[in-house]
Amino acid sequence: MSAVKLTELARTFCLSILKLFYLNMLWLLFTMLGLVIFGLAPATAALCQVQHHWLKEKHVSSTFRLFWKEYKQHFMKTNGLMIILISIGYIIYFDLQFFMDKEGLWNRLISIGIFILSIWYMIIILYIFPVYTYYEVKLFKYIQYAFIVGLLNPFRTIGVAFTVGGMVYLSLYFPQIMFSLGVSLTFFILMIMANQAMNQVAVKKERYS
Numbered sequence: 591m592s593a594v595k596l597t598e599l600a601r602t603f604c605l606s607i608l609k610l611f612y613l614n615m616l617w618l619l620f621t622m623l624g625l626v627i628f629g630l631a632p633a634t635a636a637l638c639q640v641q642h643h644w645l646k647e648k649h650v651s652s653t654f655r656l657f658w659k660e661y662k663q664h665f666m667k668t669n670g671l672m673i674i675l676i677s678i679g680y681i682i683y684f685d686l687q688f689f690m691d692k693e694g695l696w697n698r699l700i701s702i703g704i705f706i707l708s709i710w711y712m713i714i715i716l717y718i719f720p721v722y723t724y725y726e727v728k729l730f731k732y733i734q735y736a737f738i739v740g741l742l743n744p745f746r747t748i749g750v751a752f753t754v755g756g757m758v759y760l761s762l763y764f765p766q767i768m769f770s771l772g773v774s775l776t777f778f779i780l781m782i783m784a785n786q787a788m789n790q791v792a793v794k795k796e797r798y799s
Contacts, residue, residue, distance in 0.1 A: 607771070609653070610771050610778065611770055612653060613637060613640060613641070613653065613774040614769070614770060614771055614772070614773050614774040616636075616637070617634070617636075617637045618773075620636065620657065620661050621633040624665075628665075628669055630672070631668035631671065631672040632660075632662075632664050632665040632668045632669065634668075634719055635660065635661075635664045635668045635719060635723070636658075636664065637657070638720060638722070639660040639723055640653060640656055640660070641774075641778050641781045642724070645781060645782065664722075667729065668722070671718070671732060671733075674733070675714070675715065675718065675733070679715075682704060682707055682711055683708075685704050686705060686708060689704060710737060710741075712751070713736070713740035713747060714737050716736075716740060716747065716754060717737075717740050717747075718733070718736045719780075720780060720781055720785065721735045721736040721784070723781070724784075739784070739787050743787040746786065746787050749783060750784065750787075753779050754776060757772060757775070758776075
């Protein structure tokens with residue numbers, strides 16, 4: 591490989607890192623702007639929307655303006671979606687704890703069933719933001735679509751889970767990763783893998799329709 595190509599690759603790599611770093615800073619800023627609780631969901635949705643533009647190779651004149659636009663536009667909807675998901679998660683957790691503490695065959699069977707539901711719930715959590723970015727449907731449909739995409743791509747879903755889990759693990763032990771690249775890099779990898787999964791679902795749908 592020539593020196594010119596190596597220089598160009600190094601330049602592209604550095605620019606990509608800088609873009610991810612800048613996007614990570616925007617995510618932190620706008621999450622704090624919503625007092626964390628109300629800023630987390632719309633900031634994450636805005637981050638995914640920006641990355642969706644990158645992956646589709648759409649021109650982005652200003653990352654900040656696009657981020658701010660998506661943040662405002664999806665503020666109420668994403669917070670509503672998060673309230674639903676948190677409520678479902680709380681019910682699953684409470685029921686699982688309740689039945690696991692009880693003796694008896696039926697209680698064990700119910701706790702196993704709820705544990706399976708918790709796995710399905712985690713699949714939804716993994717795909718919810720890429721699905722939100724990819725589709726325009728009603729609120730509860732996002733949950734349904736996220737589950738279907740994850741279920742129809744089991745091996746890719748396992749890969750997504752390991753990738754996200756690995757990045758979370760690194761961010762917990764090295765907080766500087768999360769505050770520099772952790773969130774934007776994790777979601778960028780997630781968006782790539784999730785887009786492949788959703789494209790595959792679209793192909794299957796066309797094949798059997």
